[in-house]
Amino acid sequence: MSVTIREVAREASVSVATVSRVLNGKGPVRPETERRIRKAAKSLRYIPHGGARSLITRKTSTLGVLMPELYGEFFSELIRGIDVCARRSGYHLLVSSSHSERSETEEMVRAMRGRVDGLVVLSPDVRPSVLRANLPEKFPVVLLNSAGNRLSFDSLNVDNFGGATAMVRHLVRLGHRRIAFIQGPSLNRDASERLRGYREAIGAQAGLGMAPLEIPGDFREESGYEASRKILALKQRPSAIFAANDSMAIGLLCAFQETGVRVPEDFAIAGFDDIPIARYITPPLTSVRVPISDLGARATERLVEAIAAGSDRALFHETLPTTLVVRASCGENGRARARRLARSADG
Amino acid sequence: MSVTIREVAREASVSVATVSRVLNGKGPVRPETERRIRKAAKSLRYIPHGGARSLITRKTSTLGVLMPELYGEFFSELIRGIDVCARRSGYHLLVSSSHSERSETEEMVRAMRGRVDGLVVLSPDVRPSVLRANLPEKFPVVLLNSAGNRLSFDSLNVDNFGGATAMVRHLVRLGHRRIAFIQGPSLNRDASERLRGYREAIGAQAGLGMAPLEIPGDFREESGYEASRKILALKQRPSAIFAANDSMAIGLLCAFQETGVRVPEDFAIAGFDDIPIARYITPPLTSVRVPISDLGARATERLVEAIAAGSDRALFHETLPTTLVVRASCGENGRARARRLARSADG
DNA sequence: GCGTTTGCTGTAAACGATTACAGTCCCACA
DNA sequence: TGTGGGACTGTAATCGTTTACAGCAAACGC
Numbered sequence: 030m031s032v033t034i035r036e037v038a039r040e041a042s043v044s045v046a047t048v049s050r051v052l053n054g055k056g057p058v059r060p061e062t063e064r065r066i067r068k069a070a071k072s073l074r075y076i077p078h079g080g081a082r083s084l085i086t087r088k089t090s091t092l093g094v095l096m097p098e099l100y101g102e103f104f105s106e107l108i109r110g111i112d113v114c115a116r117r118s119g120y121h122l123l124v125s126s127s128h129s130e131r132s133e134t135e136e137m138v139r140a141m142r143g144r145v146d147g148l149v150v151l152s153p154d155v156r157p158s159v160l161r162a163n164l165p166e167k168f169p170v171v172l173l174n175s176a177g178n179r180l181s182f183d184s185l186n187v188d189n190f191g192g193a194t195a196m197v198r199h200l201v202r203l204g205h206r207r208i209a210f211i212q213g214p215s216l217n218r219d220a221s222e223r224l225r226g227y228r229e230a231i232g233a234q235a236g237l238g239m240a241p242l243e244i245p246g247d248f249r250e251e252s253g254y255e256a257s258r259k260i261l262a263l264k265q266r267p268s269a270i271f272a273a274n275d276s277m278a279i280g281l282l283c284a285f286q287e288t289g290v291r292v293p294e295d296f297a298i299a300g301f302d303d304i305p306i307a308r309y310i311t312p313p314l315t316s317v318r319v320p321i322s323d324l325g326a327r328a329t330e331r332l333v334e335a336i337a338a339g340s341d342r343a344l345f346h347e348t349l350p351t352t353l354v355v356r357a358s359c360g361e362n363g364r365a366r367a368r369r370l371a372r373s374a375d376g
Numbered sequence: 377m378s379v380t381i382r383e384v385a386r387e388a389s390v391s392v393a394t395v396s397r398v399l400n401g402k403g404p405v406r407p408e409t410e411r412r413i414r415k416a417a418k419s420l421r422y423i424p425h426g427g428a429r430s431l432i433t434r435k436t437s438t439l440g441v442l443m444p445e446l447y448g449e450f451f452s453e454l455i456r457g458i459d460v461c462a463r464r465s466g467y468h469l470l471v472s473s474s475h476s477e478r479s480e481t482e483e484m485v486r487a488m489r490g491r492v493d494g495l496v497v498l499s500p501d502v503r504p505s506v507l508r509a510n511l512p513e514k515f516p517v518v519l520l521n522s523a524g525n526r527l528s529f530d531s532l533n534v535d536n537f538g539g540a541t542a543m544v545r546h547l548v549r550l551g552h553r554r555i556a557f558i559q560g561p562s563l564n565r566d567a568s569e570r571l572r573g574y575r576e577a578i579g580a581q582a583g584l585g586m587a588p589l590e591i592p593g594d595f596r597e598e599s600g601y602e603a604s605r606k607i608l609a610l611k612q613r614p615s616a617i618f619a620a621n622d623s624m625a626i627g628l629l630c631a632f633q634e635t636g637v638r639v640p641e642d643f644a645i646a647g648f649d650d651i652p653i654a655r656y657i658t659p660p661l662t663s664v665r666v667p668i669s670d671l672g673a674r675a676t677e678r679l680v681e682a683i684a685a686g687s688d689r690a691l692f693h694e695t696l697p698t699t700l701v702v703r704a705s706c707g708e709n710g711r712a713r714a715r716r717l718a719r720s721a722d723g
Numbered sequence: 724g725c726g727t728t729t730g731c732t733g734t735a736a737a738c739g740a741t742t743a744c745a746g747t748c749c750c751a752c753a
Numbered sequence: 754t755g756t757g758g759g760a761c762t763g764t765a766a767t768c769g770t771t772t773a774c775a776g777c778a779a780a781c782g783c
């Protein structure tokens with residue numbers, strides 16, 4: 030098979046211990062010996078066996094990443110954030126997608142044992158208890174957008190609730206009084222927080238006589254497309270539509286374009302996530318920016334800290350802010366425009 | 377630390393060998409013993425140590441993936457293709473991005489030793505020799521879009537050349553006689569193949585008095601944006617602009633929109649890659665579709681085969697076809713339209 | 724009753740590294 | 754000359770598994 034430290038030792042006529050010492054730069058070694066060993070290692074093209082090494086050093090310099098899937102901008106961005114931070118801290122990435130199947134998730138988690146030093150889990154629908162049951166005691170884990178209680182793991186969340194209320198307030202400011210919401214998957218934590226934000230913001234405007242108007246959806250583009258039919262069939266149509274994510278907003282937009290409905294003239298449309306496409310479509314989409322790559326980077330940062338700290342440390346929980354990104358898809362009425370101009374003149 | 381097979385053995389009052397036999401389902405074990413062992417394993421929450429296991433079984437059930445970076449649609453799609461196929465074959469994914477730095481690449485490759493059973497390398501700019509030097513003899517590797525000779529590794533390519541010539545021919549068919557090309561990074565294999573296709577297709581049209589008109593670029597959106605200035609400054613402007621990838625085409629489009637230049641009326645614009653955004657922008661972008669996720673899946677498939685086959689097998693090389701995707705950004709003249717309609721009536 | 728098979732289980736040697744510990748050598752110092 | 758102590762190097766235990774081999778009953782065939 031491939032060359033081991035033993036062969037290097039034989040080639041250089043020393044013991045394996047000395048070879049190891051040279052290659053790891055610890056312990057005193059005579060220059061002449063070192064030279065011989067390095068030469069032998071190079072000529073034999075010796076590469077240390079990571080697995081064997083981590084067995085005894087008890088560290089793998091690898092971080093596990095568990096996601097429901099790997100498709101789309103969101104995951105791409107997230108992985109990028111994780112990657113950047115991991116490499117900076119000297120870690121590799123073992124990526125797995127679980128496709129939301131519980132048994133698969135279980136399988137993945139178990140497979141990580143002995144291969145990674147810690148885990149970042151994107152778990153809008155992974156139950157923490159499943160993790161608990163399949164992980165060694167005190168194993169470093171950071172949960173992203175987790176649905177579960179915050180008692181057993183470190184966690185990092187995005188302010189979905191705040192983003193949704195901000196968007197509703199923005200639409201109200203633009204003069205909209207009838208705002209529909211296209212929901213995400215019911216079990217998804219992000220989706221339910223956004224929904225909660227929408228409801229609460231609508232509720233807070235009770236003085237204006239506003240009422241919630243919710244349309245089912247599942248985060249996929251098609252469900253946004255579908256939603257258009259339901260909306261157009263409504264007796265009392267909304268003037269603004271707030272989709273729980275950008276994909277659905279885009280699906281909706283396409284459907285409207287095909288049927289000749291104008292945006293933002295006939296309907297204002299807003300999304301959530303601010304994926305890169307959002308600003309390229311016509312009209313550019315008003316959305317809530319989620320700092321995805323920051324989320325990944327921050328999670329990784331905390332995970333690395335947790336690994337370094339060992340077992341005795343407090344759990345940490347953090348929520349990353351979201352920001353409103355205003356573009357043309359919601360138009361702008363005169364009053365709001367004037368106010369915005371006045372405000373920017375202040376700054 | 378975490379619980380080992382030894383503790384399970386003690387708990388069940390058997391030897392580690394028997395525990396191993398039960399958990400791997402090999403060798404005869406008395407039902408009663410098996411029951412005891414399973415109970416012990418469950419109650420102690422035993423999880424086998426992957427590293428230790430792979431040390432002796434000499435297989436890791438993990439595939440390494442090496443890419444220059446993890447950002448963007450392309451990589452997202454590619455990883456998805458790889459992931460789907462890997463999971464189907466029972467493999468995990470160890471993903472690394474090298475950021476094109478030679479030393480880093482080297483480092484990554486070495487770190488994979490003993491952690492993966494094979495490697496998929498996306499290497500438009502990784503030199504195979506660097507791989508050779510840092511990999512065990514006969515290690516299974518599949519190169520994607522590789523620049524190097526095809527002598528030492530399996531390889532899988534996309535028909536960049538064919539795609540580029542097809543696009544030029546398409547533009548010629550639409551009546552364009554002056555077609556500019558925005559180049560990609562000079563050292564990138566995809567970029568140079570596309571350039572070669574462009575040149576050859578233009579050359580083949582010598583009868584029409586066509587000449588190449590090349591503008592530098594580097595695949596990034598900004599360089600497309602930049603290109604607009606150069607093009608508008610030209611004495612003899614082209615009627616069509618073919619960008620070596622979609623990002624640059626989009627950058628160019630944005631620049632044109634800002635300056636009031638109309639597409640496709642003033643310039644026809646075409647890209648390459650057919651990234652998802654391409655059909656959402658206005659006007660939708662004519663492009664060359666690269667089957668990215670297929671590329672990843674196919675590579676993985678071959679890699680898995682190679683691992684199974686062992687060392688004695690022939691190298692394989694394959695080129696995946698690209699397809700022309702016609703949208704509004706290049707317009708369409710009457711003659712071409714008529715011809716197309718006639719042709720589709722044939723089929 | 725005696726070998727031989729069969730069914731089950733344990734012992735111990737790998738796998739490829741790291742590292743505590745124990746030499747060995749050489750030199751300085753008393 | 755003896756001795757203490759660096760500097761250097763080797764031996765062997767260890768990490769957590771798998772698995773070849775051996776052992777040991779019980780059963781079986783004769």
